[in-house]
Amino acid sequence: MPAYHAPLRDFDFVLNELFNVQQTLKTLPGYEDMDSETLASYLEAAATFCENELQPLNRLGDEQGCQFDPTDHSVTTPEGFAAAYRQYCELGFPALDCDPQYGGLGMPKILAFPAMEMLCSSNVAWSMYPGLSHGAYAAIHAHGTAEQKNHYLPKLVDGSYTGTMCLTEPHCGTDLGLLKTKAEPNGDGSFAITGTKIFISAGEHDMADNIVHLVLARLPDAPKDVKGISLFIVPKYHDDGSRNEVFCGSLEHKMGIRANATAVLNFEGARGYLLGEPNKGLSCMFTMMNAARLGCGMQGLGLGEASYQGALAYAKERLQMRALNGAKAPDKAADPIIVHPDVRRMLLSQKAYTEAGRALTTFLALQLDIEEKHPDAEARKTAADLVALLTPVAKAFMTDNGFAGTNMGMQVLGGHGYIREWGMEQLVRDCRIAQIYEGTNGIQALDLLARKVLADQGQKLRQFSSLIQQFCKEAQARAELAEFVGPLTQLMKDVGEVSVKIGMAAMQDKDEVGAAATDYLRLIGHLTYAWLWARMAAVSLDHEDDFHKGKIATARFYFAKLLPETQGLLAQLKNGAKPLMKDADLALL
Structure with a gap:
């Protein structure tokens, strides 16, 4: 299994050099005294x-998986998982960015996000247990009554309770309007929840005292489709310790994340409690889903980092053939494979996508902190708009790149990459699901183009573009940045033009949006990463050490070898929906 070393130096660069988070934190009530030493100490502990x-439990968890006992519907997690979770709780990590009113530590998101990345890199299946719990915390914190908050949040914050989100049913996934789970009033303010939910991550396990399920269901006579869905809190155990009528029916047999209990849950008149307003459950659940989508992006980032570390270490040691321009290690039987251009292409692609992803998640974390804490309403709205625009990008672009990166990492190892004990193939398998769950990447692309760009006539996109324009304007005075500013400026212009073109075409044919969405999201992803790499290069040009020189070299690689993908994307976008729809009818018979 490849060893994992947390990229603390890069966290420091992104937090303190690229974004200078201290300057922003000083403007946010409650974070004024948050210094770099405090942030560093928590990151070092994580x-x-x-x-x-x-990390030592990662391969073991994959091999053992979770064990389901149908006699009592119980699930046993792999050896060491429960003990690690207890230690995690003792260290206070579930409480990191939670509200102090409920026992939280009140730390900013710009600390919680790097910690989440490290969890994903070291053991993504394990990380999902506390990750989903934090999502349940966020939903109850945002939409619960005072009684619900006081009852559930302290337990979720201290880790004695974990949480789930129960949306998918056997007949409906993305289309939740088809949902059938029922919620019948019991007459005492509670509801009897009946139905089956599938693909429920961390749905049953032995790691915590209780599991708080957040369940979408329909009230009697509720409107059809998504307008008639409500959200309910359904605990595994009642307050008196008796079992609620929710049981695990089976565990899914999966390609990856085998150590996470992906459960079929049967609700057999289970007692539940309405969270938020009747028939407004989907909007409440989106609090949890948006957090989960950022968490998925973090999985792509974390696994990409783990794969890069394993591939880089192997490439420095593995001897195969000689460099094309002559021996680089003449005292050895062959040269290390890191001298070969194609191996470098794969390693640099991994590095470029991973480090840009880290910068993006830090930027989004900072916007979330501003949205929550900033005293100025306009600043909060701007931050919220940026998060709304870039959340589907973070989920889809980062998981696509993460899967590509883990594949490249396995490829660097050649035949050994395909062998289980090296650990690289597990990273590929674990990463693949991130492109599918919490809304497939195709759904993320539709969300970006239809809801976040076209629905408001590009307002959110213009806000983001203004940040890029501001950087380009300031950077024009530095001739050494021209190699980055020129392509970035042109891409921003291209994005504006193609966005208008798609919007105009969609007025005549709605299929134009669906046909363009995936390519469009990737285009916006590259625009975002190009902006971040240009900024990282600008910061690094002021330094002469190897770390910063490496940043500049990676930025140049990104602009030279990865950003040109945008030219193909623009060409595909300009070709419209016709080759997919009208022209392809016979092809798909």
Whole structure:
């Protein structure tokens, strides 16, 4: 299994050099005294836990998986998982960015996000247990009554309760308007929940005292489709310790994340409690879903980082053939494969996508902190708009790149990459699901183009573009940045033009949006990464050490070898829907 070392130096660069988060935190009530030493100490503690406790369990968890006992509907997690979770709770990590009113530590998101990345890199299947719990915390915190908050949040914050989100049913996934689970009033303010939910991550396990399921269901006489869905809190155990009528029916047999209990849950008149308003459940659940989508992006990022570390270490040691321009290690039987251009292409692609993804998640974390804490309403709205625009990009672009990166990491190892004990193939399998769940990447692309760009006539996109324009304007005075600013400026212009073209075409044919969405999201992803790499290069040009020189070299690689993908994307977007729809009818008979 490849060793994992938390990229603390890069976290420091992104937090303190690229975004200078201290300057922003000083403007946010409650974070004014948050200094870099405090942030660093928490990140170091998270790194120690992930490197020494979680990562050694990763392969074991994949091999053992979770065990289901149909006699009592119980699930046993792999050896060491429950003990690691207890240690995680003792260290206070579930409480990191939670409300102090409910026992939280009140730390900013710009600390919680790097910690989440490290969890994903070291053991993504394990990370999903506390990750889903945090989503349940967020939904109850945002939409619960005072009684619900006081009852559930302290337990979710201290980790004694975990949480789930129960949306999918056997006949409906993305189209939740088809949902059939029923919620019948019991007459005492509670509801009897009946139905079956599938693909429920962390749906049953032995790691916590209780599991709080957040369940979408329909009230009697509720409107049809998504307008008639409500959200309910359904605990596994009642307050008196008796079992609620919700049971695990089976566990899915999966390609990856085998150590996470992906359960079929049967609700057999289980007692539940309405969360939020009747028939407004989907909007409440989106609080959890948006957090989960950022978490999926973090999975792509974290697994990409783990794969890059394993591939880089192997490439420096593995001897095969000689460099094309002559021996680089003449004292050895062959040269290390890192001298070969194609191996470097794969490693640099991994590095470029991973480090840009880290910058993006930090930027989004900072916007979330601003949205929550900033005293100025306009600043909060701007931050919220940026998060709304870039959340589908973070989910889809980062997981696509993460899967591509883990594939490249396996390829660097050649035949050994295909062999289980090297650990690289597990990273590929674990990463693949991130492109599918929490809304497939195709759904994310539709969300970006239809809802976040076209629905408001490009307002959110213009806000984001203004940040890029501001950087380009400031950077024009530095001739050494021209190699980055020129392509970035042109791409921003191209994005504006193609966005208008798609919007005009969609007025005549709605299929134009669906046909363009995936390519469009990838185009916006590259625009975002190009902006971030240009910024990272600008910061690094002021330094002469190897770390910063490496940043500049990676930025040049990104602009030279990865950004040109946008030219193909623009060409595909300009060709419209006709080759997919009208022209392809016979092809798909």
